[in-house]
Amino acid sequence: MEQVHGAIVIYPKKGSSYPFPQPYSEFPIVLGEWWNKDPEAVERLLIQTGSAPNISDAFLINGQPGDLYSCSKSGTTKISVQRGKTYLLRIVNAAVNNHLFFKIASHNFTVVALDACYTKPYTTDIMLITPGQTADVLLTANQAIAKYYIAANVYTTQSIGFFDNTTTTAILSYVGSHSSATPSLPQFPTYNDTATVTKFNKGLRSLASKEHPIEVPQNIDEKLLITIGLGLFPCRTNVTTNCQGPNNTRVTASMNNVSFVLPDIAILQAYYFGINGVFTTDFPSNPPIVFNYTSDNIPRSLWSPITGTKVKVLNYNATVQVVFQATNIFQPDDHPMHIHGYDFYVVGEGFGNYNARTDPLTFNLVDPPERNTVGVPVGGWTAIRFKADNPGVWFVHCHFDDHLTWGLNMVFMVKNGHGNLASLEKPPPKLPKC
Numbered sequence: 001m002e003q004v005h006g007a008i009v010i011y012p013k014k015g016s017s018y019p020f021p022q023p024y025s026e027f028p029i030v031l032g033e034w035w036n037k038d039p040e041a042v043e044r045l046l047i048q049t050g051s052a053p054n055i056s057d058a059f060l061i062n063g064q065p066g067d068l069y070s071c072s073k074s075g076t077t078k079i080s081v082q083r084g085k086t087y088l089l090r091i092v093n094a095a096v097n098n099h100l101f102f103k104i105a106s107h108n109f110t111v112v113a114l115d116a117c118y119t120k121p122y123t124t125d126i127m128l129i130t131p132g133q134t135a136d137v138l139l140t141a142n143q144a145i146a147k148y149y150i151a152a153n154v155y156t157t158q159s160i161g162f163f164d165n166t167t168t169t170a171i172l173s174y175v176g177s178h179s180s181a182t183p184s185l186p187q188f189p190t191y192n193d194t195a196t197v198t199k200f201n202k203g204l205r206s207l208a209s210k211e212h213p214i215e216v217p218q219n220i221d222e223k224l225l226i227t228i229g230l231g232l233f234p235c236r237t238n239v240t241t242n243c244q245g246p247n248n249t250r251v252t253a254s255m256n257n258v259s260f261v262l263p264d265i266a267i268l269q270a271y272y273f274g275i276n277g278v279f280t281t282d283f284p285s286n287p288p289i290v291f292n293y294t295s296d297n298i299p300r301s302l303w304s305p306i307t308g309t310k311v312k313v314l315n316y317n318a319t320v321q322v323v324f325q326a327t328n329i330f331q332p333d334d335h336p337m338h339i340h341g342y343d344f345y346v347v348g349e350g351f352g353n354y355n356a357r358t359d360p361l362t363f364n365l366v367d368p369p370e371r372n373t374v375g376v377p378v379g380g381w382t383a384i385r386f387k388a389d390n391p392g393v394w395f396v397h398c399h400f401d402d403h404l405t406w407g408l409n410m411v412f413m414v415k416n417g418h419g420n421l422a423s424l425e426k427p428p429p430k431l432p433k434c
Helices: 039-049 194-202 267-273 401-406
Strands: 025-034 058-061 078-081 086-093 099-104 109-114 117-124 127-129 134-140 147-155 168-174 222-234 249-255 258-260 306-308 311-314 318-326 335-339 344-351 373-376 380-388 392-398 409-414
Touching: 039 401, 058 147, 058 168, 086 099, 086 127, 127 134, 127 194, 222 335, 249 401, 258 409, 267 392, 267 409, 318 335, 318 373, 344 373, 373 380, 392 401
Parallel strands: 025 086, 078 168, 222 318, 258 306, 311 409
Antiparallel strands: 025 058, 086 134, 099 127, 099 147, 109 117, 109 134, 147 168, 222 249, 249 258, 318 380, 335 373, 335 392, 344 380, 392 409
């Protein structure tokens, strides 16, 4: 089945402007993955075997792998720039299962927006972008007239052999550059360089200006601590068809020890029409069992979550704090967590187990970055805050497709407020039935 994806660009409303100098021009840069096989067949195999998915065969920049792959040099994406001009690059990570480092050889760039939310200008020579995230960066073509590689490759805490360790490239070509020499390639950190990722994340701040104010919740109505991670389901003896995980198991994933099960009827539909038996409202606000979440030796008795279609109910306009706590169960990993229907403020992050007494003292409640997808560090935690002012049913999930498929999801159900503008709208009359 052929599929198409691309960038949706939202411009400032008429009469307003960017909170940064007007760029000379702009380019979308969509990062992606390529499988030689049908990617839907790859996902079906993951479900059928209960094991990890096949790794991708290439990464892409605007649909092309680039010069470093044997099959695609003639189609490498090329971006033409004039020396001395500044360009706006709108970068999207549309990869399925990988965080990506992004660099441009010999150039710095300035981050000015994340997930469509303006930031204080942050100049860097490298960016980490997780699946589902977007970033707007300003690039000034201030180097010698030549050709330079734009490149992306993986950041991961997995072992070599368990991820696509290739590099995708495009070419930044200065007008007037006629050289046939191979462009210079940027130097990347090692694939598991968590220090570089942490430094980048800590440099990000909301613009928080008079023209672009932010409202970080200061007093919290709902505090949630949610563990996120992988696990294993044991299989019956001699059952091997869909139990090809380690030692005759199926790989699973969970939030607060609940592996999410997709229902046959849409949760929004069941909620609106009062259909019973589709979901339960008992998603736990804290881990059911307290343990050393980031220990290297977590007891096997904690590796198998329960299953369920559980939602967390929030009152309209409640101020919410969620701490996503990564666990080291089975296979530690960074998790790109996404919430539908909301932007949120990333007020803190750290390594080890979250300490509810001391860690909030380090929170940035003045100008934290505003996002809709955030990477939770391996062996660590991330704290976010938002106001539940959008009534309805909102999916919360890891943006790695394999983790999502295994159950690393839950749902926020936000009650109606007072009046039509604070209430869930009626479904359209011709809405197809699920």
